[in-house]
Amino acid sequence: MLRSCAARLHALGALRGLPGAARPPARSPGPARRSLFLEADFHKDSSLPKPSWSKDMRLLFDQFMKKCEDGSWTRLPFYSYKAVQNVHDFIAFIHGSLPSTAKLVDKEQLSQAQIFTESFKDGLGFEYVMFYNDAEKRTVCLFQGGPHLQGMPGFLHGGAVATMIDATVGMSAIKAEGLVMTANLNINFKRPVPLCSVVVINSHLDKTEGRKLFISCDVRSVDETTLYSEATSSPSSRRKCGPSPAPLTRC
Template sequence: MLRSCTAGLRSLWALRGGREGVPRLSTDLQPAPRLFSAEKVIHTDCALPNPSWSKDLKLLFDQFMKKCEDGSWERLPSYRHRSTQISEDFKTYFLEQKPVKEGRLSQVRLFTRGFEDGLGFEYVIFKNNDEKRTVCLFQGGPYLQGIPGFLHGGAIATIIDTALGLCATVPGEAVMTANLNINFKRPVPLCSVVVINSQLDKLEGRKLFVSCNVQSVDEKTLYSEATGLFIKLDPEKKSF
């Protein structure tokens, strides 16, 4: 798997003028600074296969797409920029407390989708409403490195928060993270694929309790376990 990732990186280096065996990640592969440009936003679904996806990720994707055929599972689309309606919901909830310039709000992008293909968070999430659970297929790119050869713990925490948060939205409510507890069992190899199984454990008023585990593709290695508490947003209260 790591060989596959390395081969993909060599292709990227070659396209950008690098020589094989001489990585230049800190310069040549730096994402273009587009965050505050005036370019037109193109809404591309990032939760679909692209050339950076490994064979393991593509295989798992195909398997879950077959599960979607009978309607029991659903693939969740994911975009670099949030939809207008979602942005309006959060603006209604927060702006009276902490004003944000309109120009900034229109130009921001989702943190986990802020990297070029293959360099950061590559993932797709499938949900099962009846079972109140989600499955996240995740491949962490070279820009997420912590100790050499492994993903940064913060990157793992980020994708866990994303997976649990989307699982908490299965009942159909906008939520925010109130508490997140993670037990790191083993480090995750850089560019490998992991499967994050999340489930909604309990619902108490506006509180949603969820949990998940992070496993290898063959389910033989447990990398992390986590629990989270999410709160349904109540626009009328303007607070948690």
């Protein structure tokens, strides 16, 4: 399953401009790099509590925020993005990464696109927040699936669960190695997830081998006694997306 580069850049936005986070070292003077093709709306952090969050979601959020106080865990904010005028930069990005796919990209449609997990109104679709522990190379996603994500009556669609597994595994890879694309994702669905319930998605980077990352993940109930799904990403393949060494032009 190939994860879209747009989704990767959305996730990468969670790694930049974090309140209180250490700033990267200053770069030596050189030609200014243009933004790839997206800009963030930093006025809305969609990972903060909302009225649509359930009591379980708020309780888990508060517990993890408590863990963040000693610096062992970090909340990863998510900001919405909108397309900007230099869409041709993205086309160049695709040409460098996936040449055979580049001709399928429609510039007009791209300008109207938005991140899949942000395409529902609050409370109806994907409600989630992620936390990261660098020492453990572990990403935890608290996910509440809304009523518009129904598959079998009363339960979340398996594709919605897979989407959030993919996003969480991807964040583990991004935090470890930078921009990546999923080469392989295997999911074993153990039990259906009740609609509108809260689950904990736990992803861990097991090892790296050259350009390959091996990541494991599971989806459990709030009390962690019920296992809903298990997944592995083995491997996540990183590719050069062009001659530029800039982080936003590598996947």
